[in-house]
Amino acid sequence: MKVLLICSQGASTAVLCDRIRQAAGNRNYEIDIHATAIARAEEDMGEADVILLGPQVRYMLNKVKGQAGGKPVAAIDMQSYGAIDGEKVFEQILGLLGE
Numbered sequence: 001m002k003v004l005l006i007c008s009q010g011a012s013t014a015v016l017c018d019r020i021r022q023a024a025g026n027r028n029y030e031i032d033i034h035a036t037a038i039a040r041a042e043e044d045m046g047e048a049d050v051i052l053l054g055p056q057v058r059y060m061l062n063k064v065k066g067q068a069g070g071k072p073v074a075a076i077d078m079q080s081y082g083a084i085d086g087e088k089v090f091e092q093i094l095g096l097l098g099e
Contacts, residue, residue, distance in 0.1 A: 003033040003093055005076075006041045006064065007054035016076075019086025020093070027090075042067050050096050052089070055081050072096035 003020070005013040013035035024031040036044045038057045041064065045051060051073045053061055058075035065073045074096055080088040 001029065001031050001049050001093070001097065002047050003031060003050045003052065004041070004044055004048035005033065005035040005052050005054065006038055006057055006060075007035060008056045009037050013054055016081065016084050016086065016089065019084055020090050021086070023086040023090040029090075045069075045071070050093050052076050052093070 005017060007013045017033045017035055020033055021031055024033075034044075038060060041051075045064075045068055048068075048071060051064060051068055051071055053064060053073070053075045055076060055078040061073065061075050074092065076089055076092065079085075080092070
């Protein structure tokens, strides 16, 4: 599964990507996950199966949904993001994929 995390600069979600990768690995899921800045998000959406937005750019949710071509798009809740809770965010990803 390929996951794209979008934040304001693309750097603040790097640690969260690592935690999500770890949570997926603990459950034997293969995951390709990376973060990007909102400014270049549209370029990076093509390969993604799921797109998540950090709380700082959640105001762009409807715009990103319109650009995503029907792919699942959601905002990461502030609590999970702030706690860098890879398990909770991975659960959100699975929910978006219907797993």
